[in-house]
Amino acid sequence: MTRRNLLYAQSGGVTAVINATAAAIIETARRHPEAIGAIYAARNGILGALAENLVDTAALDDAALAALALTPGGAFGSCRFDLDPPDQNPAQYDRLFDVFAAHDIGYFLYNGGNGSMDTVAKITAAAQARGFPITAIGVPKTVDNDLEGSDCSPGFGSAAKYVATSMLEAGLDLAAMSGSKGRVFVMEVMGRNAGWLAAATALAARDRVDAPPHIILLPEVAFDDETFLAKVREVVERLGYCTVTVSEGVRRADGSLVMEQGHDNKGHVQLGGAGQCIARLVSTRLGYKHHWAIPDYLQRAAGHLVSATDHAQARAVGTAAVEYAVAGRKAAMPAIIREADEPYRWRIGAVDTRAIANLERLVPAHFIREDGLHVTDAALRYLRPLVEGEVVRPYRDGLPDYSAVNLRSLRRRLPAQVS
Amino acid sequence: MTRRNLLYAQSGGVTAVINATAAAIIETARRHPEAIGAIYAARNGILGALAENLVDTAALDDAALAALALTPGGAFGSCRFDLDPPDQNPAQYDRLFDVFAAHDIGYFLYNGGNGSMDTVAKITAAAQARGFPITAIGVPKTVDNDLEGSDCSPGFGSAAKYVATSMLEAGLDLAAMSGSKGRVFVMEVMGRNAGWLAAATALAARDRVDAPPHIILLPEVAFDDETFLAKVREVVERLGYCTVTVSEGVRRADGSLVMEQGHDNKGHVQLGGAGQCIARLVSTRLGYKHHWAIPDYLQRAAGHLVSATDHAQARAVGTAAVEYAVAGRKAAMPAIIREADEPYRWRIGAVDTRAIANLERLVPAHFIREDGLHVTDAALRYLRPLVEGEVVRPYRDGLPDYSAVNLRSLRRRLPAQVS
Numbered sequence: 151m152t153r154r155n156l157l158y159a160q161s162g163g164v165t166a167v168i169n170a171t172a173a174a175i176i177e178t179a180r181r182h183p184e185a186i187g188a189i190y191a192a193r194n195g196i197l198g199a200l201a202e203n204l205v206d207t208a209a210l211d212d213a214a215l216a217a218l219a220l221t222p223g224g225a226f227g228s229c230r231f232d233l234d235p236p237d238q239n240p241a242q243y244d245r246l247f248d249v250f251a252a253h254d255i256g257y258f259l260y261n262g263g264n265g266s267m268d269t270v271a272k273i274t275a276a277a278q279a280r281g282f283p284i285t286a287i288g289v290p291k292t293v294d295n296d297l298e299g300s301d302c303s304p305g306f307g308s309a310a311k312y313v314a315t316s317m318l319e320a321g322l323d324l325a326a327m328s329g330s331k332g333r334v335f336v337m338e339v340m341g342r343n344a345g346w347l348a349a350a351t352a353l354a355a356r357d358r359v360d361a362p363p364h365i366i367l368l369p370e371v372a373f374d375d376e377t378f379l380a381k382v383r384e385v386v387e388r389l390g391y392c393t394v395t396v397s398e399g400v401r402r403a404d405g406s407l408v409m410e411q412g413h414d415n416k417g418h419v420q421l422g423g424a425g426q427c428i429a430r431l432v433s434t435r436l437g438y439k440h441h442w443a444i445p446d447y448l449q450r451a452a453g454h455l456v457s458a459t460d461h462a463q464a465r466a467v468g469t470a471a472v473e474y475a476v477a478g479r480k481a482a483m484p485a486i487i488r489e490a491d492e493p494y495r496w497r498i499g500a501v502d503t504r505a506i507a508n509l510e511r512l513v514p515a516h517f518i519r520e521d522g523l524h525v526t527d528a529a530l531r532y533l534r535p536l537v538e539g540e541v542v543r544p545y546r547d548g549l550p551d552y553s554a555v556n557l558r559s560l561r562r563r564l565p566a567q568v569s
Numbered sequence: 570m571t572r573r574n575l576l577y578a579q580s581g582g583v584t585a586v587i588n589a590t591a592a593a594i595i596e597t598a599r600r601h602p603e604a605i606g607a608i609y610a611a612r613n614g615i616l617g618a619l620a621e622n623l624v625d626t627a628a629l630d631d632a633a634l635a636a637l638a639l640t641p642g643g644a645f646g647s648c649r650f651d652l653d654p655p656d657q658n659p660a661q662y663d664r665l666f667d668v669f670a671a672h673d674i675g676y677f678l679y680n681g682g683n684g685s686m687d688t689v690a691k692i693t694a695a696a697q698a699r700g701f702p703i704t705a706i707g708v709p710k711t712v713d714n715d716l717e718g719s720d721c722s723p724g725f726g727s728a729a730k731y732v733a734t735s736m737l738e739a740g741l742d743l744a745a746m747s748g749s750k751g752r753v754f755v756m757e758v759m760g761r762n763a764g765w766l767a768a769a770t771a772l773a774a775r776d777r778v779d780a781p782p783h784i785i786l787l788p789e790v791a792f793d794d795e796t797f798l799a800k801v802r803e804v805v806e807r808l809g810y811c812t813v814t815v816s817e818g819v820r821r822a823d824g825s826l827v828m829e830q831g832h833d834n835k836g837h838v839q840l841g842g843a844g845q846c847i848a849r850l851v852s853t854r855l856g857y858k859h860h861w862a863i864p865d866y867l868q869r870a871a872g873h874l875v876s877a878t879d880h881a882q883a884r885a886v887g888t889a890a891v892e893y894a895v896a897g898r899k900a901a902m903p904a905i906i907r908e909a910d911e912p913y914r915w916r917i918g919a920v921d922t923r924a925i926a927n928l929e930r931l932v933p934a935h936f937i938r939e940d941g942l943h944v945t946d947a948a949l950r951y952l953r954p955l956v957e958g959e960v961v962r963p964y965r966d967g968l969p970d971y972s973a974v975n976l977r978s979l980r981r982r983l984p985a986q987v988s
Binding site for chain 2: 160163164166221222223224225226227228230311314315316318319320322323324325326327328335353354356358426441442443444445446447448450451452453454455457459534537538539540545546547548549550552554
């Protein structure tokens with residue numbers, strides 16, 4: 151068997167566990183010296199591949215890889231960039247394959263979401279059309295959990311654990327502060343089209359009746375001011391306070407984003423996140439005191455609150471991706487297959503990136519309560535195991551002891567990219 | 570010695586460790602049966618005392634107290650309410666002392682910030698003027714760290730650990746996502762007048778050069794648009810991204826709040842937090858991509874990321890408060906006295922609430938860097954030990970296993986309060 155080099159790259163929004171996948175890929179690739187030579191990474195995803203901006207991971211010893219696996223963010227840098235269709239921009243693929251050839255890349259592992267699976271499918275198609283020898287593999291990752299073909303996506307479980315814990319804790323705070331005037335707390339979570347993270351905050355309630363979050367606004371459900379406000383009033387009158395989770399991408403029935411819908415009395419658009427707009431609506435219409443939180447990057451970078459299930463799955467897809475690469479399973483993606491809810495059992499299975507690229511898995515109707523303002527028991531059964539377990543991690547001086555990867559760039563073998 | 574009953578109450582914004590203080594008070598009071606009879610708590614602070622809305626903590630067993638000590642929020646409910654001066658509203662004190670007398674309260678322990686110390690001082694003065702037998706003790710708590718007389722305040726260390734960890738993690742995320750166009754992340758933290766929490770995010774940088782946060786905007790320093798923007802540009806041109814911490818209460822030299830200063834091009838005020846206004850300023854003036862996070866309640870309720878130092882101090886002030894009460898040290902507050910920075914040593918000492926009530930301890934000039942955009946090494950030496958150590962805590966189904974205190978109200982002995 152000919153040894154070829156492996157190139158790994160990270161794409162899209164990074165997560166608390168994408169580096170765990172990276173570490174597993176490097177560790178597994180080192181166990182395949184019969185097939186894999188050098189193990190490279192591209193800086194900033196496919197952009198680094200195009201720019202021949204590569205690093206050699208050989209300098210990372212076992213301790214460095216163990217630390218990397220517990221560090222959030224994307225150690226090699228990420229990007230938001232889609233390749234053009236091969237027939238529209240063949241020069242882009244010429245360049246990419248020139249870089250692959252110059253560094254004898256036989257395996258390309260791309261770690262990302264829907265767009266990255268499309269990149270893997272396009273590279274596979276272009277390579278086959280040209281007879282270029284490359285095995286491109288998709289490695290799943292997205293806090294949005296909207297990847298088709300996998301029961302869940304690495305990164306989601308940890309972000310879900312973070313937002314559910316945050317709602318639980320903020321709810322305790324709010325319950326203590328609720329005064330006679332009613333108090334409303336709104337937390338805006340990520341999810342432009344898919345409400346998985348918003349749904350996950352339902353775990354905060356556990357088995358307690360009337361516990362936060364009292365209302366969950368999903369992008370899958372058209373937002374209606376009056377239905378929402380009536381529910382807020384009902385909750386506040388009963389409990390003295392109300393907690394609301396809102397997906398950043400919540401829309402009204404006419405398709406307009408709630409976050410674009412704030413207007414002052416002269417008709418000027420007031421920009422702001424969905425959380426702020428919802429809080430302002432409650433304040434304006436019902437007169438309750440209001441607070442809003444926007445965890446933003448905090449929810450996908452919380453390495454201090456990683457789900458052990460998510461961490462194990464992030465490693466497992468990395469390991470499987472290398473095995474698929476060595477086996478020559480072109481355009482495959484290791485997916486997480488659920489075998490049982492309780493006790494939770496899962497395994498890895500292969501899906502074809504060409505069948506799922508650019509699809510978007512939304513929260514299904516049977517996970518959404520009939521009134522559209524919360525989730526069902528079926529959703530909770532799905533979500534519960536994904537946040538399970540804690541990862542013991544080192545601290546230094548009171549803060550998580552994260553590592554930095556400082557690798558020198560590979561010497562370039564090609565002229566600079568013509569853009 | 571005559572046994573009298575003890576009444577405990579929580580006031581102001583709650584914290585991740587105020588219930589640890591509550592648990593320590595109850596545990597310590599039980600060890601003084603020679604002086605203390607029943608141990609009651611008021612619901613929602615002094616409002617509950619006025620309304621005769623009291624609970625008996627006798628039903629809390631050792632396990633319940635241990636769980637309480639690890640639960641954020643205020644288990645007995647809090648309030649934002651100041652007593653009137655005794656000479657202006659004697660009826661308010663008549664009512665309060667009637668409630669105290671009806672339940673044989675000999676000790677009143679009020680757990681809060683500056684305003685609560687004022688309440689303790691006022692009750693002590695009114696009681697002395699009337700010859701009413703009560704020992705009122707102040708118990709410190711505030712995430713704002715702005716209480717005079719104590720080196721730090723319980724609640725601050727845990728909130729500081731949370732915001733520093735959050736900046737560390739968001740910084741890793743941002744570094745991975747920084748593209749060619751420059752990327753700026755702004756995190757708004759609590760602190761209307763005192764910038765202690767904003768300053769604490771400096772711990773995220775540790776000993777790394779050019780690490781987040783790159784800029785810290787404190788309410789103690791007049792905000793100047795041009796100075797700030799020039800620094801942002803300099804950082805982005807050097808690193809490709811820039812992270813900013815902003816206190817919610819940052820003001821311009823004319824005293825106006827930055828968060829009130831957003832105007833659209835027609836002169837209409839655009840409401841929003843300081844974080845959003847700063848992010849929008851960067852975007853409008855420099856054209857960089859921007860994100861902002863507002864942890865809001867999350868930063869003071871993060872029971873999952875408590876500082877062990879803070880937790881120990883929260884318990885210590887509770888224990889000392891009971892001992893001061895039994896010793897009859899009227900109007901005293903147990904304060905934290907720092908004996909050494911490194912290794913950190915501290916002890917509890919008594920201060921008189923009448924000397925510190927309503928004062929506000931701001932970040933001192935020697936903790937602020939000369940350009941006003943960051944903190945000094947002296948600030949780091951002060952802050953570092955306060956976030957030290959982790960508290961091991963139970964999880965259930967993947968989330969922190971917090972407890973709820975469900976105590977029946979005491980039977981009322983007085984007519985309802987006339988308001």
